Amino acid sequence: MTAISRREFVTVLAAAGGGLLLGYRAEGTQRAASTAAATHGTTSVSFAPNAFIRIPPVGSVTLIMPQAEMGQGVYTSLSMLLAEELEVTPDQIRIEHAPPDNKLYANQFFGEQLTGASSSVRAFYDPLRRAGATARTMLVGAAAVSWNVDPASCRARKGVVTHTPTRRTLTYGALASKAAALPVPDKVTLKDPKDFTLIGTPLKRLDTRSKVNGTAQYAIDVRLPGMLIATVAASPVLGGTVAGIDEQKTNAVPGVRQIVRLDDAVAVVADHMWAAKQGLAALDIRWNDGPNAELSTTDVVQGLAKASATAGVAARKDGEPESADAGAPTKVEAIYEAPFLAHAAMEPMNCTVHVRKDSCEVWTGSQVLSRARTTAAEVTGFPLEKVIVHNHVLGGGFGRRLEVDYVTQAVRIAKQVDAPVKVVWTREEDIQHDVYRPYYYDRMTAGLDPRGTPVAWTHRIVGPAIIARYLPRAFKDGKDVDAVDGAVQLLYDIPAIRVEHVRQEEPVLNTGFWRGVGVTHNNFVVESFIDELAAASKQDPVAYRRALLSKSPRALAVLDLATKEGQWGAPLPRGRGRGVAVLYSGWGSYLAQVADVEVMASGEVRVHRIVCAVDCGQVVNPDIVRAQIEGGVVYGISGALWGEVTLKNGRVEQSNFHNYRVVRMNEAPPIEVYLVRNGEAPGGIGEPGTAVTAAALNNAIYAATGKRLRKLPLQPGLVSSTR
């Protein structure tokens, strides 16, 4: 896979097209369709009927990827959507990262070029199929004109148009110039799903080869002539500033070229990372810690607890929970807590920047490429068109690369360096200056009737409103749709429900999205609490849920599948237990998970087996869906069992993988994924596997020990006796 920048892209096209007018000039905002119209009469022109497809007269069909590849397989699944309708085979295509352009490449759910919220296939399922069908229709039209026949008598397959009666053929490349001269049709016919040859098949990932031989290019692999390498230390306390530095020892380190001082960080610029790291270690930096210097995790929790006493913004209200609750013979109340979490993507944050006299070029890995470009323009003061940004495959996203803080910082550093500079964070910097999943504090109440059936349910979520900062245009009437998504979408048939959010910002750390977003903490609470209700009613957790899901056949189907395959009810050895969790949210996918865990006498939890049933509607690539569930579950186990970022005197106490523990090979359980295949609209799949895991583990720990945990990470402590 080769990455071509916009600038190179324009050059390539211009070379191929011999001076033709291009749609992708400067801003790239003009519709590519006009490219085709503008090229009427030229020979050997690339055919680019839309922003996603370019077919040169000779060579591979280029598919331009609007979403970032961060392991979730979008380059393969989005290519399948295009190729299915375009009628090309995977070996006929090459892939290119889209340049930053919110008009051409916006994700329709966000109105900007954003890869996140498990939305790529959902957002592009129709647009990319239409883009492919449009191109195919025009290529068939061009062939029909060439042969002076009815387009209906022609058929496109594998990059070739055939006139069926006479068996004459023309390749897409040969038709490119002619197709480029045709008007872009307003309406095209999409394939009937029964005729799909790619969508729904386990096509091999297109990026695997480059990822097993070391050739895949991540942002951290960028190399430029004259490039220097920097590593950075930002104020260990958020809001702190640099009070002073003693440069003497650093300047003595061989290979160190420059020390760059920002108001809140210091970078050492060197010939290589080793010199930069040595130089930074030798640097004596004095910090003004600022207003957060005294704060610790307990202060944050106290603030949340206090805020939880007040009513929040209603996110869902069915019936009158208070009066229903008042009449219920059994009441259950609980407080749940979920800690700050770091993302710890394997590729540490990095960004390469070359600030020239009147322009700026940026090489990075981003889930929000246009935001990367905007921040570079803001920091340099250059107009947007003077900022070129190149994206790369991401060494993990998980929501961390939805932020552009590391791009902003790198541009600020590069402004002071007279060369291209690659700013690479150490793992310590990465863990201690993350944009963390917030701490959440939830209050639950339920009223049960004499048979144990819930008649009232209230859920108060206390924590920041990430949406208010990140997507202010979507923050309406004080409602953060993300913070409550997995709570609002409660499927259980309960007559009186109230879900509310109390906004409590935590200035001591920057907080943002973490794989599974709001649903991850919501589902932990909801699915643990429904388990509590089953226990309070002395009912089987699966039977209890089934009785409340009669109006949700898709949820019931995955629950039945997961419990069947997970051998729910079969005996387990002492110390072992099975737990279940069900998930539905705005992603549009239904999941049920059965976790089989063992709690050792030491309190250490060992996960023996995970069974996950998934209904994500129309599946584009079942093997990628499986991989996303497998990986999502592992990410969820790390977070649920060990994930915790704590603060002392304003500083993050964790720093690397020895004290920010994550799942390793010897701790990873077998994970079985069972897919329900149907023709429903495609649902998101990158995050649900993570989001459904914590509650399943928690409920399994309860089944194993009789101990009910309400706080993440799940640490049962010493277990004296097991049930």
Added chain:
Amino acid sequence: MVTLNINGKSHQIDVPPDMPVLWVLRDVLGMTGTKFGCGMALCGACTVQLDGQAIRSCVTPVSAAAGKAMTTIEAIGVTTAGKKVQEAWIALDVPQCGYCQSGQIMSASALLARNSRPTDGDIDAAMAGNICRCGTYGRVRAAIKRAAQRASISGKGARS
């Protein structure tokens, strides 16, 4: 001046003797297939082989590599075990983001070169030092077993 033998080729490099191999590979020689993950031998992303042993290049000073044969991801496919491992990785579509996979493959290849029939326990022991945040562990395990099986079917063993 240090002389390194990397992938069968000799390199004369003028770097401090305590400079870790990782940065020599990446920043001096431009061999970026070997990745930086933690800098403390905690994650395995930087794994290369020295005389067939999987080592963490982020904590291995370049002086310790002198006089030894180093193999990196760029050339592991030349070894019998490495080729089988890469083929198995492709057959099972192991990588997701792929960032840790160079290290996973270097550790797996070293394992198979000395143990053509690894048990689950052997795999745990050899691979526990390689973190994958995308959670590809199940496929890594399956791919190692597949590579072992293929190696024995071919009758040549996995030793290289």
